[in-house]
Amino acid sequence: MFYTDNKLQYPVRVETPNPLFARALQQAIGGIEGEVRVAMQYFFQACGARGNNKFRDLLMNTAAEELGHIEMLATAVALNLEGAPLSMQEEAAGDPINGAVLGGMNLKNLLSAGLSAMPVDSDGVPFDMSHIYASGNIAADMTANVTAESTGRTLAVRLYNMTNDPGMKDMLAYLIARDTMHQNQFMAALEELGGAEGNFPIPNSFPQDMETQEFSYAYLGFQADGSEPAQGRWSKGTSMDGKGEFTTRVFKPLGDEPNLGKAKPKSGAQSQQI
């Protein structure tokens, strides 16, 4: 169950409203790297967590934090939209180039939301909840969370570099710090679950002698000229899960040309196929 106190987790202030930066910030709300995504991802992972409850608690606690981040960013978007022109005339008065501000905004922030934030990305594409990764496998979930926080921090850094508004830089410096922690905390959860050797290959509950082990640690080459693919840590030495030895192998097809044969009559095919 959730509670609110209507306050912002961290102060949000905008010295010079910038409607284009409002558009950029939308990516941090409704983009695939954004806060709606992480809030809902941790929430759904928590709801489906089986096994030791402390992982459920870690996830739900962090979901609560991320809800507060959405609130901060939505406030930042609204504040940046203050001063956006509402008409071609108003725009022309403030700026010699007709359309440069309106044209650079997400028009839906004005037309659909009346100068407020929306759960859309920086190009106005609504967030799609298929991006909520909650697999029922705790290690896969934690790995997905490290990914989400890595792209999330990368986005926050790009936004930080884009603006020179001191209020926005301050808010983003806080969010970047939190992403640092969240990357670390989900790696720590993986560590607590046994680290690379204890968890990988995910899922670790499948007996590896049932997979086709000849190919389990082979770096296969698909170069047209039959040459070896580019070498690296992945092509020789002990595998990262400690359970195999990397090899390299130029691959040849093991199967034949597939042939589905004739189409069934009455299946809507052409008569030439039947």
Next chain:
Amino acid sequence: MFYTDNKLQYPVRVETPNPLFARALQQAIGGIEGEVRVAMQYFFQACGARGNNKFRDLLMNTAAEELGHIEMLATAVALNLEGAPLSMQEEAAGDPINGAVLGGMNLKNLLSAGLSAMPVDSDGVPFDMSHIYASGNIAADMTANVTAESTGRTLAVRLYNMTNDPGMKDMLAYLIARDTMHQNQFMAALEELGGAEGNFPIPNSFPQDMETQEFSYAYLGFQADGSEPAQGRWSKGTSMDGKGEFTTRVFKPLGDEPNLGKAKPKSGAQSQQI
């Protein structure tokens, strides 16, 4: 540039066609954990790779492999759909319960594709390319790939457990082995890039003294009763990136209630808001 030889990478054989299993296999083609996703993700990551070219080659080489996996699975779907009823009557003849097979299929596999595979998931939802994570940050990309292969192998294991067709089990045992390798190879790429300490927090090009470091390694608590959140490896000790020390802290809001003030006249608000 790409080439084909029209052959299957690994043999695909179905002893007892099962239209419901065809539907389940669709998840491995067009699901978010599926092969279209990884093929296109590695492809786009390769196309945008900057820096040492061997990572580009690793990605493009693996993309070529994954294209072949789609081909295998699409063949498996078509073979499992052989024998699907084309009509209510045909179904009733083979099975006393009208609708049990047709009702359990993805009807689009019949109605739209004429008993062939489609780039949709097991509930008939088309794959959406927003799931292609290609961030321009090589470590974030590799982390995303470990995630993709972890959920991918989890899915393949669930499919393996669901069927008892020897041909399908053989094919899935091969795909599970390849996912084992791919989890390992992308972890190896991260290792080659410097491992956790060399890469995290991602992006490592942002000077950490510009983030609000007071919060960089603090596990913050958002429990309604003000208690500490559940403890674990993430709440004390050295951080996973080796750059900080985990602490725990019950959080209180640092900001005030946000107040956006009045709406602008002519912004389409109610007069009560202006």
Next chain:
Amino acid sequence: MFYTDNKLQYPVRVETPNPLFARALQQAIGGIEGEVRVAMQYFFQACGARGNNKFRDLLMNTAAEELGHIEMLATAVALNLEGAPLSMQEEAAGDPINGAVLGGMNLKNLLSAGLSAMPVDSDGVPFDMSHIYASGNIAADMTANVTAESTGRTLAVRLYNMTNDPGMKDMLAYLIARDTMHQNQFMAALEELGGAEGNFPIPNSFPQDMETQEFSYAYLGFQADGSEPAQGRWSKGTSMDGKGEFTTRVFKPLGDEPNLGKAKPKSGAQSQQI
């Protein structure tokens, strides 16, 4: 800012797990009438609320409640999925009709989520955040909320009628009661804002003498035979906003056939169009 106590708002208990009912319940999570929708809608409306702050507080307070409803329903889905078959064989053992349970489930609940809830509807379609209506106009928002709670309660009633599990009926009776309140509370907010006469037509900030008033209260007929359209409260008498008198009028086109003329050279048209 948000807080959690990890507890369920209301008890969730399932006496006889039913994977098909789990699928039906998904509509109440990720359907357009579902709880993710209302939680996020009230949240975004609150974040963009301008004018008297008590509406912001009403919205954010109710958003907190709805987050707890998602949690309840996600738990109910997971509990109903206990006992779902993991394989064709397991299914065949418990039930003479191969595929009747697996075929009736959302397969993604098993394949993607490992027997847990997802933010998708009862056909496995992910929730799309374009359904978050937050218009920046407080009366339009409140009207949208009455709509959301009306379709929400209709859905909850259909689910209540579908099941005979006492635990599920108890949980749904609670949710139905809350939808009763929420319909009423958002109508009350409209009342406090001035009711039909004070708010409509929305937005009330546009001077009505600037609209083409000849058509503002006319029920126009588009019947092919030129007859009057079906009469009702909408075709005569005082309008609901108290600002006009309903009339009925058979409509004839006031414009001509549109003619866009020739296509521009170099616009990619056929030469026959240029």
Next chain:
Amino acid sequence: MFYTDNKLQYPVRVETPNPLFARALQQAIGGIEGEVRVAMQYFFQACGARGNNKFRDLLMNTAAEELGHIEMLATAVALNLEGAPLSMQEEAAGDPINGAVLGGMNLKNLLSAGLSAMPVDSDGVPFDMSHIYASGNIAADMTANVTAESTGRTLAVRLYNMTNDPGMKDMLAYLIARDTMHQNQFMAALEELGGAEGNFPIPNSFPQDMETQEFSYAYLGFQADGSEPAQGRWSKGTSMDGKGEFTTRVFKPLGDEPNLGKAKPKSGAQSQQI
């Protein structure tokens, strides 16, 4: 069945073509508040209407009107796109700032549609038919229609305020008037069905003594500090449906921490969860 006369319902004229305004107008075609939405919503509601046929007729008649509105707006978009630059050079010749017009347009209007309208919103996002609310409950449908016309008129007002083209203002003044009528006509339909007391809570066919009535008219508080939530018409007095008395109550969880227990073996979980 439908008929056409190829004429515009109301004259559409553009004095000064403005490609950015074409983009804004797209919201009124393919946005969630747009005309495709209302045309298709009333159409599908009509097709599913059960009970007194006059509501079906009202809906289908209005659907016919709305189809004509799409036609008007599509013509307006095409006329505003006349004069859009087809190349960087053409643009540079007319305007000192390279890219300001092309950059502000929906490029798909040029690249995909050859300077014509598309069923997309002002950011180029295609309309998604999940926004067609047709619930099978006539009162819920009418409420949804009041909502659609409220956000529709809000959008039309914003567009009116954005342009100073006399032709466009004239067209929009007509559309705003029609939205005034449509808000009123659907409220009138609700009135004819019995008004707030006759219809609410929706659906009114569910016996209220089967809901958990203790919570049916209680305004529940979810404030972190346990204080009462903000008061208003919704917190005391007779409820809007006339069937209860509003109360206020600070809420405490009635359920416990959910515990899903162990994961099933073979469900693809980690062995630590099993």
Next chain:
Amino acid sequence: MFYTDNKLQYPVRVETPNPLFARALQQAIGGIEGEVRVAMQYFFQACGARGNNKFRDLLMNTAAEELGHIEMLATAVALNLEGAPLSMQEEAAGDPINGAVLGGMNLKNLLSAGLSAMPVDSDGVPFDMSHIYASGNIAADMTANVTAESTGRTLAVRLYNMTNDPGMKDMLAYLIARDTMHQNQFMAALEELGGAEGNFPIPNSFPQDMETQEFSYAYLGFQADGSEPAQGRWSKGTSMDGKGEFTTRVFKPLGDEPNLGKAKPKSGAQSQQI
């Protein structure tokens, strides 16, 4: 402008309601081969038609017809849903296998639409208006329409083969006949525009001497072993547009390995890439 007479274009009758067939029919409403698609596609093509107006009229006239087809199919879906069980108990009473009918239905037809049609496909996926192809090029549009009617008639034939209800077979025989005509009428429009030689390659307004003509009629081979690709009418002889001679050529890359070089500092890349 559009008019309605509320009548069905062709009689719709269902002798034995079948909820699973209702689900199948949904594909013909909201599938990519369905009637919403063609109605809206011809409508938008008409709205954007430049050049000879008779093509606009052909398109708008056919759009009106297709709207009537949606109406027929929506009625057919609702009639097939009569008799669907509303509860697990009701189902169990009529059918020994719990869940076989409910599990085979689109649950949204019941839960969201109250036993009515929706603009979704046979798996419950909503129609997405990006499928409206209206290119601004009249020949491309007509070709797209032949395609739409080809997949549309294929779908209608599959539905005809699936059912043995005489009323449904009669309705589908009518729709199949109309698709026959529509395939022919759009081919006739292409013929009137000059046929293959007059129209192809589309767009015919681009001077072919500006394309890289060495490759304009060459069938290029991408076989891994460097062999020629499979021969056919496409590999030698005069081209179908009459403007070239087909040749076959094994292809070798003309470009080098792409190299994007280093990432820009401050672009959010890893320091290893900069």
Next chain:
Amino acid sequence: MFYTDNKLQYPVRVETPNPLFARALQQAIGGIEGEVRVAMQYFFQACGARGNNKFRDLLMNTAAEELGHIEMLATAVALNLEGAPLSMQEEAAGDPINGAVLGGMNLKNLLSAGLSAMPVDSDGVPFDMSHIYASGNIAADMTANVTAESTGRTLAVRLYNMTNDPGMKDMLAYLIARDTMHQNQFMAALEELGGAEGNFPIPNSFPQDMETQEFSYAYLGFQADGSEPAQGRWSKGTSMDGKGEFTTRVFKPLGDEPNLGKAKPKSGAQSQQI
């Protein structure tokens, strides 16, 4: 199975990077007329091809070619993004108008992809795999491919006309030539399958005496005033499939007003409908 050589099919060079043109090129990658679409469409058609295998080979061979086109265009996007401003300040330094370049870009190309290509269209909308038409009917598929190449070449021509960069014009001239060939090759496949008379109406496996032949070649008029619709090649003369004679007929409804009667109790309708 697929192979790569990491080389570009054709040289890609950009003399003057232009971030707005990068955005336009995105349409050729992730737009519905783009290369992801054709690559995946031919790939899935090949995987489901039944009947003569040479069509499968034609399709898979061309899929391999199109994968190389994505690679070229993704490289072109990245090269055009070189020099995009990373901040408001950087932009302001190079250009007097703040926001004109950043505002005209797809911001996701910067924020999500770090100056690289994405599988999205020119407005940042991700490609949706429902656009992969693979019908199981070989003639319908080939017709769909002619359509795809027609809109594809139209798009390439528009892009060619938009830029004056010699490198980009050279690349596009190559792609336009390939689209010329692909239009021709798929028409040739139709010819080899028997041409219009041998294939149409599609599917040709349905006995035409089972369709309602009275309407199979009639151009039906839906003009409101009962006049004949606009005449053309489609209204008289032999039909294009050679199997009928075109006629024209003003249409009157053959069905009655539909009446679904009362709603079922417990179906969630209002009591007024029951």
